[in-house]
Amino acid sequence: MVIGGFLALYRFPLIWPSVGVTVYSFYVTLTDFTCPVTTLEKWLLEKGGRTPYQGSFTAHYLRGTLYPAQYETAIWLTAMGIAIASYVLAVTRRRRNAPTRERLAQS
Secondary structure, eight states, rough: OOOOHHHTSSGGGGGHHHHHHHHHHHHHSSSOOOOOOHHHHHHHHHHTOOOOOOOOOEEEEEEETBGGGHHHHHHHHHHHHHHHHHHHHHHHHHHHHHHHHHHHHHO
16 A cells, blocks of 8 residues: 555556555555455455454554554544555656646657
8 A cells, every 4th residue: 555656656557456455455444344354354264274363464463563553543644645646656756747748748
């Protein structure tokens, strides 16, 4: 999600999967939606005789391990800000370079 816009600086079509992931992240974070893969993982754990964890994948595997739990909102907002800024940069650069591409096509 965070690097998609920067990849789009080199290959603009790469922006679209990243935008999709960013929109999905907003949706999952701001609603009660449970990721289908998390539901599948919990079901498989149960079928394997283990007790499924409570809450989300992120809460179970990443919170407190990859980052301190008290900074979760700040980290998410920072990642979203970087992603959106990279999209703006990629679109701005594409628009700025568009006349150059048109001139080259006419040559």
